[in-house]
Amino acid sequence: MIPHLTTALSGPLLDLEKRILSSMPDIEHWFRTQWLDHGSPFYASVDLRNSGFKLAPVDTNLFPAGFNNLNPEFQSLSVQAAMVAIEKICPEAHRLLIIPENHTRNTYYLQNVLALSSLLKAAGLEVRIGSISPDITEPTTLPALEGHTLLLEPVVREGNRIKLKNPELGDFDSCAILLNNDLSGGMPDILQNLEQDLIPPLHAGWHARRKTNHFAAYNQVVADFAAMLQIDDWLLNPYFESCEGIDFSDRTGEECLAKKVELLLNKIQTKYDEYGITQTPYVIIKANAGTYGMGIMSVKSADEVRGLNRKKRNKMSTIKEGQQVTEVIIQEGVYTFESINDAVAEPVVYMMDHFVIGGFYRVHTNRDSNENLNAPGAHFVPLAFEKPCTLPDCADAPDTMPNRFYAYGVVARLALLAATIELEQTDPMHE
Amino acid sequence: MIPHLTTALSGPLLDLEKRILSSMPDIEHWFRTQWLDHGSPFYASVDLRNSGFKLAPVDTNLFPAGFNNLNPEFQSLSVQAAMVAIEKICPEAHRLLIIPENHTRNTYYLQNVLALSSLLKAAGLEVRIGSISPDITEPTTLPALEGHTLLLEPVVREGNRIKLKNPELGDFDSCAILLNNDLSGGMPDILQNLEQDLIPPLHAGWHARRKTNHFAAYNQVVADFAAMLQIDDWLLNPYFESCEGIDFSDRTGEECLAKKVELLLNKIQTKYDEYGITQTPYVIIKANAGTYGMGIMSVKSADEVRGLNRKKRNKMSTIKEGQQVTEVIIQEGVYTFESINDAVAEPVVYMMDHFVIGGFYRVHTNRDSNENLNAPGAHFVPLAFEKPCTLPDCADAPDTMPNRFYAYGVVARLALLAATIELEQTDPMHE
Numbered sequence: 001m002i003p004h005l006t007t008a009l010s011g012p013l014l015d016l017e018k019r020i021l022s023s024m025p026d027i028e029h030w031f032r033t034q035w036l037d038h039g040s041p042f043y044a045s046v047d048l049r050n051s052g053f054k055l056a057p058v059d060t061n062l063f064p065a066g067f068n069n070l071n072p073e074f075q076s077l078s079v080q081a082a083m084v085a086i087e088k089i090c091p092e093a094h095r096l097l098i099i100p101e102n103h104t105r106n107t108y109y110l111q112n113v114l115a116l117s118s119l120l121k122a123a124g125l126e127v128r129i130g131s132i133s134p135d136i137t138e139p140t141t142l143p144a145l146e147g148h149t150l151l152l153e154p155v156v157r158e159g160n161r162i163k164l165k166n167p168e169l170g171d172f173d174s175c176a177i178l179l180n181n182d183l184s185g186g187m188p189d190i191l192q193n194l195e196q197d198l199i200p201p202l203h204a205g206w207h208a209r210r211k212t213n214h215f216a217a218y219n220q221v222v223a224d225f226a227a228m229l230q231i232d233d234w235l236l237n238p239y240f241e242s243c244e245g246i247d248f249s250d251r252t253g254e255e256c257l258a259k260k261v262e263l264l265l266n267k268i269q270t271k272y273d274e275y276g277i278t279q280t281p282y283v284i285i286k287a288n289a290g291t292y293g294m295g296i297m298s299v300k301s302a303d304e305v306r307g308l309n310r311k312k313r314n315k316m317s318t319i320k321e322g323q324q325v326t327e328v329i330i331q332e333g334v335y336t337f338e339s340i341n342d343a344v345a346e347p348v349v350y351m352m353d354h355f356v357i358g359g360f361y362r363v364h365t366n367r368d369s370n371e372n373l374n375a376p377g378a379h380f381v382p383l384a385f386e387k388p389c390t391l392p393d394c395a396d397a398p399d400t401m402p403n404r405f406y407a408y409g410v411v412a413r414l415a416l417l418a419a420t421i422e423l424e425q426t427d428p429m430h431e
Numbered sequence: 432m433i434p435h436l437t438t439a440l441s442g443p444l445l446d447l448e449k450r451i452l453s454s455m456p457d458i459e460h461w462f463r464t465q466w467l468d469h470g471s472p473f474y475a476s477v478d479l480r481n482s483g484f485k486l487a488p489v490d491t492n493l494f495p496a497g498f499n500n501l502n503p504e505f506q507s508l509s510v511q512a513a514m515v516a517i518e519k520i521c522p523e524a525h526r527l528l529i530i531p532e533n534h535t536r537n538t539y540y541l542q543n544v545l546a547l548s549s550l551l552k553a554a555g556l557e558v559r560i561g562s563i564s565p566d567i568t569e570p571t572t573l574p575a576l577e578g579h580t581l582l583l584e585p586v587v588r589e590g591n592r593i594k595l596k597n598p599e600l601g602d603f604d605s606c607a608i609l610l611n612n613d614l615s616g617g618m619p620d621i622l623q624n625l626e627q628d629l630i631p632p633l634h635a636g637w638h639a640r641r642k643t644n645h646f647a648a649y650n651q652v653v654a655d656f657a658a659m660l661q662i663d664d665w666l667l668n669p670y671f672e673s674c675e676g677i678d679f680s681d682r683t684g685e686e687c688l689a690k691k692v693e694l695l696l697n698k699i700q701t702k703y704d705e706y707g708i709t710q711t712p713y714v715i716i717k718a719n720a721g722t723y724g725m726g727i728m729s730v731k732s733a734d735e736v737r738g739l740n741r742k743k744r745n746k747m748s749t750i751k752e753g754q755q756v757t758e759v760i761i762q763e764g765v766y767t768f769e770s771i772n773d774a775v776a777e778p779v780v781y782m783m784d785h786f787v788i789g790g791f792y793r794v795h796t797n798r799d800s801n802e803n804l805n806a807p808g809a810h811f812v813p814l815a816f817e818k819p820c821t822l823p824d825c826a827d828a829p830d831t832m833p834n835r836f837y838a839y840g841v842v843a844r845l846a847l848l849a850a851t852i853e854l855e856q857t858d859p860m861h862e
Contacts, residue, residue, distance in 0.1 A: 025525065028514075028555020032522045076508050080786055083459075084515055091463045094456065124459020355511055 014052055016235055017407040023229055027410055030228055031354070031417075038420045040354035042085050042178070042199045046412040047362075048347045049334035053275060055407060056238045056334050057415035058284070060214055062204045062423075063182040065101075067115035068108070068145070070350060070358040075119060081352035082123035088353060090197050095126040095174035097155075097164070099191075101181045102133035104152065110144040113180060117150075120178070128172050130155040130164050132181070132188055139166055160195040183207045184290075184323060203426055210288045211329045212242045213426055218418035225414055236411060238332035239267050242288060246326050248317035254306060257285070260330050262302040268332050279335055288327035290319040298333060349412035356409035445483055447666055448838040454660055458841055461659055462785070462848075469851045471785035473516050473609065473630045477843040478793075479778045480765035484706060486838060487669045487765050488846035489715070491645055493635045493854075494613040496532075498546040499539070499576070501781060501789040506550060512783035513554035519784060521628050526557040526605035528586075528595070530622075532612045533564035535583065541575040544611060548581075551609070559603050561586040561595050563612070563619055570597055591626040614638045615721075615754060634857055641719045642760045643673045644857055649849035656845055667842060669763035670698050673719060677757050679748035685737060688716070691761050693733040699763050710766055719758035721750040729764060780843035787840035 020027065045064035046057045070078065086093065098120075100113045117127045131140075131152040139153045153164045153172075164172035176197045183191075183205025191202060203209070218237065226233035241260040246253035261283055268281035280300055287295035295316050299305055308316070317325050336344050349359040424430065451458065476495035477488045501509065517524065529551075531544045548558045562571075562583040570584045584595045584603075595603035607628040614622075614636025622633060634640070649668065657664035672691040677684035692714055699712035711731055718726035726747050730736055739747070748756050767775050780790040855861065 025552075025555055025557045029525050032518055032555070035518065036522055073504075074507065076505065077511060080508060080511055083786070087463055087466065091467055094460050121456075124456055124463070126456045355514070 016053070016055055016231075019229065019231060020407040020410050024406070026228065030225065031413060034417055035354050038417065038424070039088065040085075040351075040416060040420055041204070041423065042089055043350075043352045044416050044419060045348055045350045045359075046415040048349060048408055048411060049336050050347065050408075051335040052337035053277060054235050054334055055411050056236055057218065057411060058238065058331065058334065059211075060415045060419050061182075062200050062209075062419060063180050064350060065109055065112040065180065066348065066360070067119065067350070068111040069348075069360040070115070071360075074358050075122070077355075078119045078350075078352060078357040079122045081355040081357050082119055084355065085353040086120075086123055086125065089199055090176040093125065093174065093176040093197075095128075095172060095176075096120055097128060097130045097162070097172065097174040097177045099130055099132055099155065099177060099179050099181050100152070102131070102135070102185075104131070104133060104135065104140075104142055107143060107145050110142055110150045111146075111148065114144050114148055114150050116180060126172075126174075128153060128164055128169075128174075130162065130172075130177075132190055139168070155190060157190050160193055162190060162194060162196065179205070181205075184319070201423065201427070203428055204423055206289050208426070209422075210327070211286065211290075211331075212240070212288055212327075214415075214418060214422045215240050215329070215331070217422040217425065218415060220421065221414050221418045234271055236414065238334055239264055240329055240331045242327065242329050244327045246328055248308070248313040248325065251308075251313070254308075257305045257328070257330070258302040261285075261299060261305055264330055264332060265301070282333035284331045284333050285316070285328050286331065287316075287319045287323075287325040288329045289323070290325065295319040295325050295328075347408050349408050351412060351416055354413060354416060356412060359405070359408065359412075447484070447486055447662075450660065450662060451838040451841050455837070457659065461656065462844060465848055466785050469848065469855070470519065471516075471782075471847060471851055472635070472854065473520055474781075474783045475847050475850060476779055476781045476790075477846040479780060479839055479842055480767050481778065481839075482766040483768035484708060485666050485765055486842050487667055488649070488842060489669065489762065489765065490642075491846045491850050492613075493631050493640075493850060494611050495781060496540055496543040496611065497779065497791070498550065498781070499542040500779075500791040501546070502791075505789050506553070508786075509550045509781075509783060509788040510553045512786040512788050513550055515786065516784035517551075517554055517556065520630055521607040524556065524605065524607040524628075526559075526603060526607075527551055528559060528561045528593070528603065528605040528608045530561055530563055530586065530608060530610050530612050531583070533562070533566070533616075535562070535564060535566065535571075535573055538574060538576050541573055541581045542577075542579065545575050545579055545581050547611060557603075557605075559584060559595055559600075559605075561593070561603075561608075563621055570599070586621060588621050591624060593621060593625060593627065610636070612636075615750070632854065632858070634859055635854055637720050639857065640853075641758070642717065642721075642762075643671070643719055643758075645846075645849055645853045646671050646760070646762070648853040648856065649846060651852065652845050652849045665702055667845065669765055670695055671760055671762040673758065673760050675758045677759055679739070679744040679756065682739075682744070685739075688736045688759065688761070689733040692716075692730060692736055695761055695763060696732070713764035715762045715764050716747070716759050717762065718747075718750045718754075718756040719760045720754070721756065726750040726756050726759075778839050780839050782843060782847055785844060785847060787843060790836070790839065790843075 041062055043064055045061045045066065047059040047061075049056055049058050090096075098113065098117055101109060103109060113129060117129060120127050129150060129152050132155050136152050136154045139151060141149050141151050144150050153166055155162045156165050161173065162177065166172070174196065176199060177194070178199050183202070184207065186207045187202055187205060191198065222233045222237045226236065241264055243253050243256040243260055246257070264283050265281045268283075272279065272281060282298055282300045285297050285299065285305070295318065297312070297316060319325055336346055343363045345361040345363045347359055347361055350357050472493055474495055476492045476497065478490040478492075480487055480489050521527075529544065529548055532540060534540060544560060548560060551558050560581060560583050563586050567583050567585045570582060572580050572582050575581050584597055586593045587596050592604065593608065597603070605627065607630060608625070609630050614633070615638065617638045618633055618636060622629065653664045653668045657667065672695055674684050674687040674691055677688070695714050696712045699714075703710065703712060713729055713731045716728050716730065716736070726749065728743070728747060750756055767777055774794045776792040776794045778790055778792055781788050
């Protein structure tokens with residue numbers, strides 16, 4: 001049973017959130033016109049940080065896990081949004097093949113696949129799970145949480161299609177394939193040149209994606225949005241810089257890193273001075289093609305990246321699936337102002353098509369407010385949002401509580417729009 | 432506070448409902464392909480009757496009231512569906528003018544307008560209520576339920592637009608207008624030849640609409656659906672006939688009525704014999720252009736319509752807004768098998784765009800199972816569905832309760848699809 005959370009923040013709404021709430025009709029109209037020009041990804045999750053003065057996305061996941069952490073009371077909202085997404089992307093589909101990550105020993109992750117599969121079944125599809133892991137050579141039933149199990153079947157390639165072959169259950173040939181595998185380890189041959197619809201497209205995988213492309217697109221999006229709202233876009237946007245040609249093992253690129261860190265810290269300090277913020281600026285250094293909380297460090301001065309010891313360099317040089325880090329993004333750190341029983345809490349917002357379907361808090365008792373919460377060993381406690389993000393305060397209904405999650409839903413949708421534009425700009429068919 | 436209802440029927444699922452549940456992926460796929468060809472109405476409600484052996488729509492309302500009777504816990508589902516509907520029909524709209532019914536003394540109805548307005552505001556529109564009632568000549572605050580009030584402002588025509596003029600609140604010129612007024616009294620001049628988007632279109636009003644057109648379209652829809660499911664379409668479809676040129680006051684058309692009643696009763700009896708049903712067939716006679724539960728009678732033999740006494744003839748001859756009845760539909764009566772504490776219960780399902788957003792039971796203690804529950808004086812108790820209609824039993828989640836409301840949602844959507852086709856076929860622009 002997922003614990004319900006009244007709200008991490010029970011204090012008064014902050015100025016920025018109030019501004020967002022009061023501009024709600026303009027914001028929704030703005031989003032509607034944006035979605036007329038841009039098709040949304042099928043699904044996504046966005047990690048947010050709320051520092052009180054600033055509310056910003058720090059990561060946008062196009063292969064979201066964690067569907068098991070959403071509030072089950074709002075499953076109907078997810079199902080309805082999934083119906084919209086299916087109607088837009090593959091209305092003719094009867095069947096959907098989900099391709100999960102290869103790490104099949106993670107029961108939390110398998111529970112996510114189960115939750116995702118259930119909601120797509122409830123949206124009216126026949127769903128089976130096809131693994132591209134070399135470990136899965138025959139239909140394999142794996143334990144998820146709470147006594148649930150998940151059947152993984154090996155994916156078989158035939159011509160330009162992938163299928164499941166199963167004498168017991170029957171074969172499975174779907175016209176649409178949903179990737180829940182972020183392709184960190186590269187683009188597998190078995191997925192190349194398929195005639196079936198791949199959702200999201202292959203170039204959304206981390207073998208091709210760059211955080212800097214995402215945040216460059218976010219710069220565009222948030223500049224327009226902030227102009228419409230007449231606010232400083234920095235309040236929604238973390239500064240960032242990047243360095244290429246890095247090799248942590250032999251300290252190549254260290255000076256670039258130090259310079260960019262210094263540049264960024266100075267820019268942040270200028271903004272902190274402007275707003276009278278007394279905290280110490282910090283930046284987060286992350287693999288530009290990375291995910292999964294690996295290859296990440298938090299620094300407060302340029303000196304911290306000079307002369308890193310071997311242990312830290314090793315930690316930074318390799319990410320998921322053993323990929324070497326050669327490019328990094330250096331991103332303004334946003335303190336998290338939210339806590340639950342003294343534990344730092346980071347909201348994660350989930351979307352299907354362009355609809356916010358819920359979210360949860362990552363809560364971790366052993367981390368500081370300037371540390372990344374999505375890290376290996378960060379065994380966070382997921383706390384589902386008690387309310388959906390779609391119902392802000394309404395003047396007509398005085399007994400409706402103001403809903404701070406609305407602002408989270410808005411910023412998450414800005415990041416989603418940025419991801420859409422990023423995928424348009426990086427589409428190999430587009431060039 | 433709306434009472435929550437566990438389920439009117441706590442007994443086992445009936446064969447037809449089981450069949451619908453088990454065919455869920457095929458059904459959803461079928462609907463998806465239908466909606467590719469047909470745009471859905473903005474909103475609708477459908478009255479259903481469930482006799483145990485038969486589940487059928489008996490009325491489809493394109494100007495639904497009763498939004499206040501839906502379960503407030505699922506408001507987010509309505510808001511999301513409203514967002515989809517707005518994106519399809521008027522994505523550029525900032526503002527929406529709702530035109531309600533003229534009967535402004537009905538606090539239940541005004542509470543409905545308030546609920547509808549709240550949900551459209553939550554979907555991101557600026558909403559105001561513009562009355563076309565001759566009684567509303569200046570901004571008027573009327574009492575709804577539970578201390579709530581509703582501001583009605585008189586609609587003003589300027590050229591080919593209608594607007595609100597209000598020195599205090601500012602003027603209101605919207606590019607979209609939502610009718611919650613079924614135009615039973617005829618098409619008002621003020622609404623003709625507008626350049627603004629009228630939702631639904633004028634020809635959906637009861638001044639133009641005919642139940643027989645609707646059920647003729649339903650015949651088509653349900654024939655396709657039943658063929659796909661390989662079931663007898665009668666299980667979802669009430670037989671009907673019609674008579675024109677009726678004048679109840681001087682008994683014109685009485686013989687047509689008697690003949691059609693007899694014909695229909697015989698057809699029903701044949702089906703009852705086929706299925707071993709021992710109940711007595713009955714039919715419902717209703718004004719073909721009528722609504723609002725007026726001009727309705729339930730009969731079990733042709734003799735009952737011969738030599739009606741003056742009181743009954745008067746009751747049948749006039750409907751809402753004083754309109755004379757000249758055409759009737761004679762529809763197979765469907766016994767209601769559902770009851771709550773010995774009171775007859777009739778489910779009403781609500782949709783926005785083509786999404787089922789909830790429903791409630793009309794429960795009336797003083798009516799028999801073959802009587803119409805939507806009648807003047809039928810002060811029904813609304814009991815909101817506890818669960819949405821979108822989450823049927825799912826093999827993967829053994830702790831999800833089978834959800835009988837899914838079948839209701841399916842049949843309501845069949846009626847919605849029929850309404851869509853009906854409006855296409857009766858569109859004056861189409862001719």
